[in-house]
Amino acid sequence: MDATLTRVRDDVFRRNPGETEFHQAVVEVFETLEPVLRKHPEFGEAAILQRICEPERQIIFRVPWVDDAGQVRINRGFRVEFNSALGPYKGGLRFHPSVYLGIVKFLGFEQIFKNALTGMPIGGGKGGSDFDPRGKSDAEVMRFCQSFMTELYRHIGEYTDVPAGDIGVGGREIGYLFGQYKRITNRYESGVLTGKGVSWGGSLVRPEATGYGAVMFVEEMLKTKGMSLDGQRVIVSGSGNVAINAIAKAQYLGGKVIACSDSSGYVVDEAGIDVALLRQIKEGERGRISDYAARRGNGSSFVAGGSIWDAGATVALPCATQNELGESDAVSLLKSGVVAVAEGANMPCTPKAIEIFQEAGVLFGPGKAANAGGVATSALEMQQNASRDAWTFEHTERRLSEIMVNIHDRCAETAEEYGAPGNYVVGANIGGFVKVADAMLALGVI
Numbered sequence: 001m002d003a004t005l006t007r008v009r010d011d012v013f014r015r016n017p018g019e020t021e022f023h024q025a026v027v028e029v030f031e032t033l034e035p036v037l038r039k040h041p042e043f044g045e046a047a048i049l050q051r052i053c054e055p056e057r058q059i060i061f062r063v064p065w066v067d068d069a070g071q072v073r074i075n076r077g078f079r080v081e082f083n084s085a086l087g088p089y090k091g092g093l094r095f096h097p098s099v100y101l102g103i104v105k106f107l108g109f110e111q112i113f114k115n116a117l118t119g120m121p122i123g124g125g126k127g128g129s130d131f132d133p134r135g136k137s138d139a140e141v142m143r144f145c146q147s148f149m150t151e152l153y154r155h156i157g158e159y160t161d162v163p164a165g166d167i168g169v170g171g172r173e174i175g176y177l178f179g180q181y182k183r184i185t186n187r188y189e190s191g192v193l194t195g196k197g198v199s200w201g202g203s204l205v206r207p208e209a210t211g212y213g214a215v216m217f218v219e220e221m222l223k224t225k226g227m228s229l230d231g232q233r234v235i236v237s238g239s240g241n242v243a244i245n246a247i248a249k250a251q252y253l254g255g256k257v258i259a260c261s262d263s264s265g266y267v268v269d270e271a272g273i274d275v276a277l278l279r280q281i282k283e284g285e286r287g288r289i290s291d292y293a294a295r296r297g298n299g300s301s302f303v304a305g306g307s308i309w310d311a312g313a314t315v316a317l318p319c320a321t322q323n324e325l326g327e328s329d330a331v332s333l334l335k336s337g338v339v340a341v342a343e344g345a346n347m348p349c350t351p352k353a354i355e356i357f358q359e360a361g362v363l364f365g366p367g368k369a370a371n372a373g374g375v376a377t378s379a380l381e382m383q384q385n386a387s388r389d390a391w392t393f394e395h396t397e398r399r400l401s402e403i404m405v406n407i408h409d410r411c412a413e414t415a416e417e418y419g420a421p422g423n424y425v426v427g428a429n430i431g432g433f434v435k436v437a438d439a440m441l442a443l444g445v446i
């Protein structure tokens, strides 16, 4: 890293103490930017680096709600409106007990570049709460969402900031949030949230988009080496929306997905994961993955704790959460002959794991590129809302596929242009950064 990058990085550390995930996300981008600053001295003169690391606006608010026992409960709500150079702030809401400002900022920072890479007119933002939906009744989740929106509504809008889902926020939560927004504002403003149900303004393919997109990205990476997913042994970590749809698409393309997980452990099913059963348990019953092995009845096993990556794979898709795949996991995957890794989650691989994959010549697709299909399809949902239209599944999936192929090609070309052929981390970071930096320059010192 050159002197300017080091100085700005140290400033970010000093001004955002204790926000380790945010620091990690910034360093990961900065480590690839040296050749960009050499080629574009104007970015340095306009202090683009300093500005891009400082969110345009950060909102933190109290979310009081009443549980089923009549007790008053308090959570903390966040919305970080990071960058609007390319369009309204866009990014999901995460409801998980681990959420604090550092997590929201890491996610918001990643989102700026991811969204730029999609080629759609969307800025970057992220939000959420330390609320834990697990074990809560529907009525509690509804009251929480209503209280959350009672503050959030004044900060968002179709042309301002468009939230969506992330971990802990799916169709149910988006419904309650949209209902409260509509009630407070007296506007049927469909474009204010994405991930809506299809009967009330949502887009077909949006639920599948992140997982499908990640698999489409892997297929493109494999193609560059004359390979495909057909016949690969695949591990998909997680068992939420991204993981389930990644499993379905990988199987459709001929991959054999032999394991998935949740926070309690993982299942190994050598016959290939039964997606319908997994969906029933996780989405239908909001149950635990340990149930899967018992109900599958084919000798598949549940391993409590442990590392899913030890099950061995040639293609690995981390689709659970940040920093879930570390150094020893990367080493373990290399031993089983892994050829491609793509991040369905945001920042699931640690910096050390990424280094190990890249040094071994493993195709590595970073989240900013590989999981961009979700937010890209959110932008397609916004398009449909703006034109009061609803597209078919086939048309929307074709658009998603074109976008993923485009992102892949742009990353590959950018990596080549900046002297790092085959390095998708360099391609994604630089491709996203240059687009946002150019727009920021054009808009003046704002």
Ligand code: GLU
Pocket: 090, 091, 092, 093, 162, 163, 164, 165, 166, 167, 194, 346, 371, 372, 374, 375, 376, 378
């Ligand atoms: N939370 C998703 C992401 O990490 C989707 C965001 C969106 O659709 O706005 O990209």
